[in-house]
Amino acid sequence: MGFFSSPSSRFFSDSLNQAVLVAFLISCTFFASSEAYDALDPNGNITIRWDIMSWTPDGYVATVTIFNFQKYRHIQAPGWSLGWTWAKKEVIWSMLGGQTTEQGDCSRFKGNTPHCCKKTPTVVDLLPGTPYNQQIANCCKGGVISSFVQDPTNAAAAFQLSVGAAGTSNKTVRLPKNFTLKAPGPGYTCGPAKIVRPTKFTTQDKRRTTQALMTWNVTCTYSQFLAQRTPSCCVSLSSFYNDTIVSCPTCACGCQNNATQPGGCVDPNSPHLASVVSGSGRNNINPLVQCTSHMCPVRVHWHVKVNYKEYWRVKVTITNFNYNMNYSQWNLVIQHPNFDNLTQSFSFNYNFLTPYASINDTAMMWGLKFYNDLLMQAGPSGNVQSELLFRKDASTFTFEKGWAFPRRIYFNGDNCVMPPPDAYPWLPNGGFQQGLSRASLVVSLLLPLVLLYRQY
Numbered sequence: 001m002g003f004f005s006s007p008s009s010r011f012f013s014d015s016l017n018q019a020v021l022v023a024f025l026i027s028c029t030f031f032a033s034s035e036a037y038d039a040l041d042p043n044g045n046i047t048i049r050w051d052i053m054s055w056t057p058d059g060y061v062a063t064v065t066i067f068n069f070q071k072y073r074h075i076q077a078p079g080w081s082l083g084w085t086w087a088k089k090e091v092i093w094s095m096l097g098g099q100t101t102e103q104g105d106c107s108r109f110k111g112n113t114p115h116c117c118k119k120t121p122t123v124v125d126l127l128p129g130t131p132y133n134q135q136i137a138n139c140c141k142g143g144v145i146s147s148f149v150q151d152p153t154n155a156a157a158a159f160q161l162s163v164g165a166a167g168t169s170n171k172t173v174r175l176p177k178n179f180t181l182k183a184p185g186p187g188y189t190c191g192p193a194k195i196v197r198p199t200k201f202t203t204q205d206k207r208r209t210t211q212a213l214m215t216w217n218v219t220c221t222y223s224q225f226l227a228q229r230t231p232s233c234c235v236s237l238s239s240f241y242n243d244t245i246v247s248c249p250t251c252a253c254g255c256q257n258n259a260t261q262p263g264g265c266v267d268p269n270s271p272h273l274a275s276v277v278s279g280s281g282r283n284n285i286n287p288l289v290q291c292t293s294h295m296c297p298v299r300v301h302w303h304v305k306v307n308y309k310e311y312w313r314v315k316v317t318i319t320n321f322n323y324n325m326n327y328s329q330w331n332l333v334i335q336h337p338n339f340d341n342l343t344q345s346f347s348f349n350y351n352f353l354t355p356y357a358s359i360n361d362t363a364m365m366w367g368l369k370f371y372n373d374l375l376m377q378a379g380p381s382g383n384v385q386s387e388l389l390f391r392k393d394a395s396t397f398t399f400e401k402g403w404a405f406p407r408r409i410y411f412n413g414d415n416c417v418m419p420p421p422d423a424y425p426w427l428p429n430g431g432f433q434q435g436l437s438r439a440s441l442v443v444s445l446l447l448p449l450v451l452l453y454r455q456y
Contacts, residue, residue, distance in 0.1 A: 038222075040333060040355045040362055040410070044070035044148075046181060046188065046220040048082065051199050051212035052173070059090070059166035060173065060213075064123075065138065065158040066181075071149045071353060072333050072364050073222060073413030075183040077326075078285070079143015080157065082181055083122040087174035090166045092116040097139030098123045098159030114164065120178075125157055136160050143184070147413075149351050150331055150366050170214050181220045185285045187227030190220040224414050230254045232287075233416040234296040235409050239304035241399060242425035248294035252417040256291060265291035266323055268378070277323045277377075284324040290378050297322035298375075298411050300332065304404045304425075305387065311343065312390050312397070312404070316365075318411070320375050320382035327375035330384075331366040333410035338390045338397070339363045347372060347386035361407075399427055 038044060047067045052060045066080065081101070091114040092100065104118030125143040126134065138158040146154040167173035179190040198212040224231075234248035256265055266273060268290050277288070287297045299319045306313040316334075320327060332348075339352065340360040348365040355362060365386070367373030372384040397403075402424035409416045 040335065040353060040408070041071045041073070042355065044073065044222070046070065046183075046222075048179065048181070048190070048218040048220065049199065050176075050193070050216050050218070052214040053212060055168050055213070056162060056164070057168070059093075059163040059168065061160065061162045063136070063158060063160050065156055066145065068145045068155045069148055070222070070413065072147045072331050072410065074147040074150065074155075074329060074331070075143065075145040076328060076412070077142060077144055078184050079125050079141075080145065080181065080183045081122050081124045081143070083120060083179070084176040085120050085178040086176055088166065091164045092121060093162040093164045095123075095162075096134055096160040097136040098125055098161075100124075115161075123159060123161075125159070144329070145183075146329060147331060149353070149364055150329065173214065175216055179218045179220070185227060187222050187224065188220040189223065189226065190218050193218050222413070227414070231296065231417045232414045233298040233300060233409075233411040234294050235406070235416050235418050236299060236301045237303075237405050237419060237424060238301070239399075239404065239425045240306065241304070241427055244425045246419045246423050246425060248292075248296060248299055249417055249419055250293050252294040253289075253296035256295060265289050265295060266378075267291050286324065287322045288324040290321040290323070292321060294417075296417070297325065298327075298416075300409050300411060300416055302406055302409075304399070307399070310392055312392060314388045314390070314404075315385065316348075316388060317383055317385040318375060321378045323378045326377050327412065329366065329373060330375045330412055331364055333362065333364050333408075333413075334406050335362045335408040336406045337361050337403075338393070341391040341393055342388060343391050344389040345386055346389075347384075402426070 047069060049065045049067065051063045051065070053063055054061045064082075066082065068074065091106070091109075093112075093114050095115050100116040100118070100121045100123055102118055102122070103114075103116055104121075106113050106117040109117075126140040127142050128140055130140045136158055138156050141154070141157065143157070145157050146152075148155045175193040175195070177192070179193065181188040181190055193216045195214070195216045198215045200209050200211045202209050230253045232253065234252040236248050237246040238244070254264075266277070266288060289295055289297050297320070299321065301315075301317040301319070303315040303317070304312070305315045316332070318330070318332065333353070339362060342350070342352075342363060345365060347368065349368060350363050350365045352360055353362040353364055354360055367375070367384060375384055376382045402421060405424055406418075409418070
């Protein structure tokens, strides 16, 4: 006895597969923004290295270095702040390349007054233009640290401190506890300090190597879920083959609610706009956004622009709706299966990321220096744009079923909210939309059966 497949059974099977695919895509859309593990940068972290360079009569002199090993997440203005809790009654006598935000109560000291006597000091970077006798290498950048891919030479910061009332040997020194890193807001969780092999240093002539007397490391990891309650960016889509412009999802980053949150957004046509913006403070970590349906500080628009014989072209536009922030050294990470054939980016720098070894479907982009590396606050100049030229691969290229649109987009390391797949612009023949309609029909037919099965 043989088996046969009728057209209706094939339709049922195909539609069921499409329904499962749609459910999977929707689940990815809802849960991607809250994940702490970053699939595109699984090993990214910020490592704080504490090197004791010399002993003093009552403590030691140490160099503290902050290394940003994240591929695309950087620390922007107003910069980082590093805190910890002393294990004993340590004080900071002096500092180079950084300063504590508070001195604390130093009344027990007669004569020389320490730089900081707080049990829980907080250190910030010095500003550019600091006198040379107060600087060390990798300091004094206002707390800004570049991402590792974008600018590896500026992906570290450092300061030096002289610690008193501490141990004077490897056996008597006690490691600080409860490290905290704000960059500049929350989001980073730091582990305990761990003693490691002493750091080795090579002289400029490379003929001599020295080493620290003692070294410990602290590793801090980022979670977008901890950084903010709502997403910070969203994505809109359009194409040349469909007149539909798919906007960012409504309330993607919050909703307008003047009843409970008066002044939560700014009307761009308000006659008092200038006074509101000037009084809010530039580079404030709390966004002051333009009133929109999505309420996101940043929107990324992906437009499928032209279809050539051997190439296809996309226009990418980043718009800033935040009146409180100029995004310096911004970056964009896009995942799309055709990035292995990216031929040219006309106004952005780019570099390929390979989070999955041989699969090259992710690229990082950032602005050209002195041209568009600064994304201005909301207003006429609050956007940057570029066009991307892709070579077609005949075995994979298609405009059907939303293939031409990105899978993920990150802005400054944060995952942006994507529109639901069933809203994507589709070809005039309606191939993608028809598949979704069939899938919806199958789900509606199967749901009563599933509920009935569960009762028994």
